[in-house]
Each structure stands twice: as C-alpha cells, then as structure tokens.
Amino acid sequence: MNKKRLSEVIPLWKADKRNYVKKSTFSTYVLLVENHLLPYFGENYDVQEMDVQNFVLEKLENGLSQKTVKDILIVLKMIxxxxxxxxxxxxxxxDIQYPTSRKSHQIEVLSRTHQKKVMSYIQEHFTFRNLGVYICLCSGMRIGEICALTWEDIDTDNGIINIRKTIQRIYVIEDGERKTELLxxxxxxxxxxxxxxMSRDLLRMLKPFKKIVNPAFYVLTNDSKPTEPRTYRSYYKNLMRFLEIPDIKFHGLRHSFATRCIESKCDYKTVSVLLGHSNISTTLNLxxxxxxEQKKKAIDQMFKALK
Structure with a gap:
C-alpha cells in the first residue's frame, strides 16, 4: 500500500471532484479544505475518530456553527x-457527538405592519432596486435569484415569474492565489x-414596464450588467434603516413571505414548492x-373524540 498524507490526497481528490459538481459547490469545498482541513489534518496518514471529535469541539469553541462544522466533515469524509x-x-x-444546543432557533420575520409599510412605500417611490424588495416579499425569492432575474423571466401574460438562475460571488483559488469571481x-x-x-398588485406594477424594457436586461439595474448580492444587501439595509424598520437580514424577506403563506392557511406542500425547497420537511421545520392556541385545540379535539 502506497500510503499518502492527507495533504497529498487532497489535490488528487480536487482534480477528480471538479468534474462532478457545480463550480460554486467546488469553490465552497476548496475553501473549507484550505481554511480548516489542511491546517488540522494535512500531515496525517490516517484520521482517527478521536482526532475528528477534538477537531469538532475546537471549531465549535471558536464560534463556528454546528451546520458549518457538519459541512466540513462531509468534505473530510469525501476525501x-x-x-x-x-x-x-x-x-x-x-460517529461524532455534538453538544446539545440549548438555544431555540428563531427565524427573522417582518411584522405585518412593517411589511405593509415597506410595500406601500415602494408602490409610492418606484425604483428598480426598490422593486426587487417588493418582488421578494411577494415571491420568497433568494437574494441571488432576484439579482439574476431578467425581464424575460417575467411573464406578464400568464402572471408568472420564472426562476431559472442565480448569481453569487465565489472564491477561486488558482496557483495558490485567492481571487473572487461573479458566477x-x-x-x-x-x-x-x-x-x-404574481399577485395582482405586482402584476399591475410590472405590466407597463414589460412593454418597453429590453428583455435581456436585469430587473434590478434595468441594464445589461447585474448588481451582485453583496451590493444589493447593503442597499436593502439602508432602505430599511431609512424606513425605521428593525434590522432583519435580507433572507428575512423570504421568511416573511413563507410565514404569511402559512398564516393564511396555505397548504404546506404548496409553500414548499413555491420556496423551491428540495423536500417538505425543510419547510415544516422552518x-x-x-x-x-393550536396546541390547546389539538388536545381538546383528542379528548372530544374519546368521549
């Protein structure tokens, strides 16, 4: 057996893996390898469970989330x-043990009042950038999806937004040099x-533009060049500050859309499909x-049925 250190196996694994995954996925893997796995395990000829357990505890201690640590281990296992x-x-x-989390996970959502305030402000102060926030509240799109949206993706005849692409800035490590590129x-x-x-209001807002814009242009810029998520995030932050709305992440617009759907008694499967979740359990858990009130009702119904 020709034994190799992990640091020798990694370049061979990367060369192989590159053929099978999306460029953005590959860039994520490479980043996790460079930042976490190489420094810790690079010199090892084999990796024992105890080493991995210590690695996990150390990373959690340093403030990484459990999800990130689990993602790193997925890459380690592949290698x-x-x-x-x-x-x-x-x-x-x-088999790795994780400390039990004592925190309940709260998602950030706009209150109904704040959501109405944002939506009516945008209706009265139209700009293409503001429109993006409005579309996200009406559709639950992710930030990369709204930045990549072009006018040809908006079908005003059938009242539908087609989501076919996303945009993100990824890290590329070439010849030991780190750079980023927009993908x-x-x-x-x-x-x-x-x-x-699309909702009636959104359709009414978009119809007149659709007749005059260049279909290949991006919606947020109304130009052939897109805006990238990082830039749009800071635009959104300033807008919320201006409207004096509590600081919630851009992704909170997606959460708000989903929450409003659930509150209005939409069936969960439909919400899951609208959000583009790969399975319904993601939607249910989130x-x-x-x-x-609902818990009390469930208990009452159960005992009613017993009688």
Whole structure:
C-alpha cells in the first residue's frame, strides 16, 4: 500500500471532484479544505475518530456553527473515502457527538405592519432596486435569484415569474492565489427552478414596464450588467434603516413571505414548492410552529373524540 498524507490526497481528490459538481459547490469545498482541513489534518496518514471529535469541539469553541462544522466533515469524509478507494489512506467511519444546543432557533420575520409599510412605500417611490424588495416579499425569492432575474423571466401574460438562475460571488483559488469571481448559474437545487405566480398588485406594477424594457436586461439595474448580492444587501439595509424598520437580514424577506403563506392557511406542500425547497420537511421545520392556541385545540379535539 502506497500510503499518502492527507495533504497529498487532497489535490488528487480536487482534480477528480471538479468534474462532478457545480463550480460554486467546488469553490465552497476548496475553501473549507484550505481554511480548516489542511491546517488540522494535512500531515496525517490516517484520521482517527478521536482526532475528528477534538477537531469538532475546537471549531465549535471558536464560534463556528454546528451546520458549518457538519459541512466540513462531509468534505473530510469525501476525501477519506476517495483516499481509501485508491488505497492511499485507511478510512474507518466515525460517529461524532455534538453538544446539545440549548438555544431555540428563531427565524427573522417582518411584522405585518412593517411589511405593509415597506410595500406601500415602494408602490409610492418606484425604483428598480426598490422593486426587487417588493418582488421578494411577494415571491420568497433568494437574494441571488432576484439579482439574476431578467425581464424575460417575467411573464406578464400568464402572471408568472420564472426562476431559472442565480448569481453569487465565489472564491477561486488558482496557483495558490485567492481571487473572487461573479458566477451566474442554475439555482441551488433542481427544485429551485420553479414558477411563482404574481399577485395582482405586482402584476399591475410590472405590466407597463414589460412593454418597453429590453428583455435581456436585469430587473434590478434595468441594464445589461447585474448588481451582485453583496451590493444589493447593503442597499436593502439602508432602505430599511431609512424606513425605521428593525434590522432583519435580507433572507428575512423570504421568511416573511413563507410565514404569511402559512398564516393564511396555505397548504404546506404548496409553500414548499413555491420556496423551491428540495423536500417538505425543510419547510415544516422552518415555518410550522404551532402556537399555544393550536396546541390547546389539538388536545381538546383528542379528548372530544374519546368521549
């Protein structure tokens, strides 16, 4: 067996992996490898469960989220399996313990009052950039999806927005040098390619523009050059500050859309499809939290049925 260090296996794994995943995914993998895995495990000929457990605790201690740490381990497993398959490294699967989280996860959502305030302000002060915020509140689109939206994706005849692409800035490490590039690509997963019907108000707002704009132009800039998520995020922040609305992340617009759908008794499967989630459990875990009233009702109904 020709044993190799992890730092020797990684370049071979990268060369192989590059052929099978999206460019943005590959760039994420490479970043996790460079920042976390190489410095910690690079010199190892094999990786023991205890090493991984210590690595996990150290990373959590340094403030990384459990999700990020789990993502790093997914990449580590891929590298180890690839190394083992080529007989360069021994790999035994590991079972990692995570400290129980005591915090309940709260998602950020605009209150109804604040949402109405934002929407009516945009109706009265139209700019293409403001329009993006309005569209997100009406459709639950992600920031990369709204930045990549062009006028040809908006079908005013059928009242539908077609989501086919997303835009993001990715890290590229070439010849040891880090740089970033703007990438326009298909959305997050195949379920993210979707059609979202427009509300009457949104349709009324977009119809007159659709007749006169260049279909290839981006909606947010009304120009052939897009704006990127980072820039749009800071535009959004300033708008919210100006409207004196509590500081919530841009992604909170998507959460607000989903929450309003659930509040108005939409069925969960439809909400899941509108959001482009790859499965309904994501939607349920994020947005469906029965309140005390609903819990009481469930208990009452159960005992009624017993009688």
């Amino acid at each position: 180890l399996k690839f190394g083992a398959k080529n007989k360069w490294i021994t790999y035994e699967s590991f 326009i690509d298909t959305p997050k997963t195949k379920n993210s390619i979707r059609e979202i019907p 947005y469906v939290h029965p309140n005390l």
